[in-house]
Amino acid sequence: MKYVAEFRDAELVKRSAQQIRAEVTRPWTLMEMCGGQTHAILRYGIDELLPPEIELVHGPGCPVCVTPLEQIDKALALAALPNVIFTSYGDMLRVPGSGRDLFSVRASGGDVRVVYSPLDAVKIAQENPEKEIVFFAIGFETTAPANAMSVYQAARLGMKNYSVLVSHVCVPPAMHAILGGEHNRVQGFLAAGHVCAVMGYWEYPPIAEQYRTPIAVTGFEPLDLLRGVLDVVRLLEASEVGVVNSYARAVTFDGNRPAQDLINKVFQTCDRKWRGIGNIPISGWALRPEYAQYDAESRFDVSAIHSEESPLCVAGKILQGQLKPPQCPAFGTLCTPEHPLGATMVSSEGACAAYYHYNKADLVSEVSHG
Amino acid sequence: MGKVDFGGISREACLEYVPEAKVGEYVVVHVGFAISLLSEEEAAATLAVLREVSDIEAELGVRPGELQA
Numbered sequence: 001m002k003y004v005a006e007f008r009d010a011e012l013v014k015r016s017a018q019q020i021r022a023e024v025t026r027p028w029t030l031m032e033m034c035g036g037q038t039h040a041i042l043r044y045g046i047d048e049l050l051p052p053e054i055e056l057v058h059g060p061g062c063p064v065c066v067t068p069l070e071q072i073d074k075a076l077a078l079a080a081l082p083n084v085i086f087t088s089y090g091d092m093l094r095v096p097g098s099g100r101d102l103f104s105v106r107a108s109g110g111d112v113r114v115v116y117s118p119l120d121a122v123k124i125a126q127e128n129p130e131k132e133i134v135f136f137a138i139g140f141e142t143t144a145p146a147n148a149m150s151v152y153q154a155a156r157l158g159m160k161n162y163s164v165l166v167s168h169v170c171v172p173p174a175m176h177a178i179l180g181g182e183h184n185r186v187q188g189f190l191a192a193g194h195v196c197a198v199m200g201y202w203e204y205p206p207i208a209e210q211y212r213t214p215i216a217v218t219g220f221e222p223l224d225l226l227r228g229v230l231d232v233v234r235l236l237e238a239s240e241v242g243v244v245n246s247y248a249r250a251v252t253f254d255g256n257r258p259a260q261d262l263i264n265k266v267f268q269t270c271d272r273k274w275r276g277i278g279n280i281p282i283s284g285w286a287l288r289p290e291y292a293q294y295d296a297e298s299r300f301d302v303s304a305i306h307s308e309e310s311p312l313c314v315a316g317k318i319l320q321g322q323l324k325p326p327q328c329p330a331f332g333t334l335c336t337p338e339h340p341l342g343a344t345m346v347s348s349e350g351a352c353a354a355y356y357h358y359n360k361a362d363l364v365s366e367v368s369h370g
Numbered sequence: 371m372g373k374v375d376f377g378g379i380s381r382e383a384c385l386e387y388v389p390e391a392k393v394g395e396y397v398v399v400h401v402g403f404a405i406s407l408l409s410e411e412e413a414a415a416t417l418a419v420l421r422e423v424s425d426i427e428a429e430l431g432v433r434p435g436e437l438q439a
Contacts, residue, residue: 001376002396003396003408003410003413004377006417007417012417012420015420016420116401117384117401117402117403118401118402119384119402139401143400145403146384146401146402149386194398197405197406223416248412248415249408249410249412249413250398250408251406256387256388256405256406258386258389259387259405262387
């Protein structure tokens with residue numbers, strides 16, 4: 001595919017890695033924000049191409065992973081209701097709630113359907129006027145334009161049987177939480193390219209300044225990732241702070257204004273709990289009061305749910321870059337993609353799933369013991 | 371809505387957020403929505419910089435692996 005194949009060119013990948021090797025003089029710890037980047041790094045072996053001075057730690061940018069347990073449990077309760085068709089992105093179905101997951105709700109008779117886009121959920125609602133259709137509106141700024149549009153459309157069409165269970169989170173507050181945390185090791189950030197495609201990167205210079213941490217807006221192909229690393233390393237080596245756009249073909253400083261406008265029309269900021277991490281102030285989006293009738297939490301009574309996390313799961317530490325998946329005693333034994341204890345083992349953007357899938361357990365144990 | 375060719379597979383995507391998109395251009399699509407119009411100019415510029423690094427090294431006779439020492 002054009003603009004994909006070129007950015008996987010093996011020779012240029014090798015050369016880019018050498019360039020980093022040539023310029024790095026000291027150890028640096030960088031965090032890639034997005035789970036999609038984590039998977040690309042492990043899939044293409046970018047971590048092994050980098051010089052030993054560069055350590056990549058994996059950030060919390062996996063929407064499925066950080067969706068709080070309480071929201072998963074609410075989803076399970078809604079999906080089990082007799083007149084409800086519960087629609088969701090496919091990744092959410094295997095995510096463990098307190099007791100079970102959406103797959104098992106479906107197995108016991110719940111109408112749970114995977115949709116590719118929230119507009120598919122709106123279509124299902126139009127085709128089933130006698131049913132209540134609930135869409136699990138999770139995600140970062142990348143999915144927000146789509147999820148917001150589905151609510152906007154439903155309102156425009158005067159639909160009465162469509163609602164969303166919202167669990168939206170935003171990147172900048174998470175960067176504050178990580179960089180301001182007492183156990184922080186991150187010295188440079190690879191910001192999530194597609195979040196920035198929507199939001200731009202005008203929010204980042206103050207963060208870079210406040211924590212003296214350089215940031216590179218980074219894409220998802222091997223050459224994009226290496227470019228991001230090189231740009232951050234150059235700033236670090238020169239003791240400079242700044243924000244570089246290393247993904248200029250898809251990202252502009254201002255981002256996608258029409259998308260931001262619709263997000264702001266439908267959503268407003270709110271405090272949000274992140275699974276494994278805890279509450280982060282003003283870190284999410286909720287529906288504006290004008291759209292309250294499309295809020296599944298007010299349409300159905302799902303408030304009295306008691307949630308309980310697996311005591312063995314260390315996903316919170318993994319999501320903050322404090323631990324790597326194979327350092328978890330349950331990794332690959334008690335916790336596998338078939339029987340996950342936490343969401344990071346399930347999601348296509350989860351760090352545990354990436355290590356499991358690309359079989360990186362041995363590599364890390366060597367590094368950590370070495 | 372518009373038709374987007376994903377390397378041979380054609381799929382519908384909402385183009386509401388990229389009103390300036392024209393037939394034949396490239397977009398980044400996420401969950402059925404085009405969120406960014408790809409700048410071919412910027413893509414070419416990025417690749418040119420990378421190739422330039424490559425060429426300088428080739429001219430200097432540096433071979434892959436040598437910089438590791």
